[in-house]
Amino acid sequence: MELPDGRLPESFGKPPFPESKPFELGTPAAPPAPSDPPAPSDPPAPSPAAAAPEPSAAPPERPDRPGPRGPIRPPANRAPVRKPAPRPARRPVAGPDAGPGRSAPRGPDRSRATTIGFAVVAVLAVFVTVAAVESRQEQERGETGAGGPPSRAVEVAAGAGCPALGFIGANELGQDGSDAVRAVRMAVDAYNVATTLSCKVRLIETDTGHGSPAEVRAAVARFDDDDIVGVVGPLRDADVALAGYDLDSAGLPFVTPSAGGPMAATWSLETFHRLYPTDLDVTDAAARLLGTRLHARRVLIVGHDDDGELRMAARMRASTEVSVVATVPIGVATTDFGAVVRQIRPLGAESVFFTGSAEEAGDLARSLRQDGFTGPLVGGDALLEPAYAARAGTAGDNTFALCGCGEPLDAAFVQAFTAEHHEPPGRYAAGAYDAAQLLLGIIGQRVMTRGGVQESLWHGPFRLMQGRFAFTGTGDLDRASIAVNVYRPGTDSTGRSGMLPLTAIRFS
Structure with missing residues (x-):
């Protein structure tokens, strides 16, 4: 149900991050004290039904979707599926005496042929038995051994005919991209250890490089394997825009753990899903934070004139939580914010909502504090980048970052990740792990086709590491x-992301 102004009804829920002290302004939270890394342990082994939908009286009907979006482009570089050649029909018994109305010869010749046949079958049976015993021994050694490459038996079990997952990442994201693929690998490994099914799940990884159309097409082409029943990713909005139609036309369900561009929901992609709030959800949360928690309702919006940031500014202006006093556009890679800061006092702004890059946010924070403005600066996940801390320094006081990413809520996952990689999981690790768990949980219910996985995704909600999820x-x-999680950006530029969790904003 929508309110008269077009917004959806919203309310706070229980924050997943309990506040150890009252929510204060102007005092950055201290980073947690370093501790010894936990002892190595086995990765968490979720049950195959970890992502199973909660029971209900009757499965919901598939929601209505928007109208057709026109012709779908065929998947890039997708080779035709090669089907095995049909077996030749059995031929009738033939011989020198065979012919119309005559049967195969009888007598000693046939008896001798029968004896030879039995001998051949016996020899083959011996070979098959020995091979099966050796294969089983290799599989047991591979599954119980500590570390090392998988045994040949495991590779065969996870070969053609067994379901596979794809992962489409972006190395350009640096540590965030690395943490995402690490988390997906952990989820697949844990599933393969815990599953009772005979097939092990393969993971096929690819990367979109610098994000050019040719690179994205080449990345998607790696998924031209009928065994792949679901994909985790892409990680970036631009990659979703370039790869989405190709994945959709291949009937391949994909779940992005980090792309929040709201336009993807308007493309009528049948197989698109995301475990991440949109940029408009983040804007709603920023309005609620400023108006209800920080009591700084008079907001100055600062950002660029691109479509995404203009949509966020329009969403903020439509909110009843705050009053937007002005929207100030800036150029790309702006470093001088003097003209912006000089407008704050005449307009009576009590806070600033910023939608630009990490470097720009750092320069803006420094300019605001130098001019004596002490009100809150609120921005998106760019404020979690080390580049923001490097630019802002101590001027980063009283700033807040909003992000759909969350701290992993499973201690076993954090311990296993840290033990294996010698550093804690980054901001996209938990979402990537949950996206993989979601697809693996469906496979664990013996759903082995793309269509079956896609149909199962409609029948949520699903309970994952980060909570309860369902899709529209x-x-x-x-x-x-x-x-939408609220963080205090760290001021230590040597940190990976400076994520100091405060609370979360939930919508009903």
């Missing part, structure tokens, strides 16, 4: 599944 008809999270 456009592949977005339903309103009850959205949590």
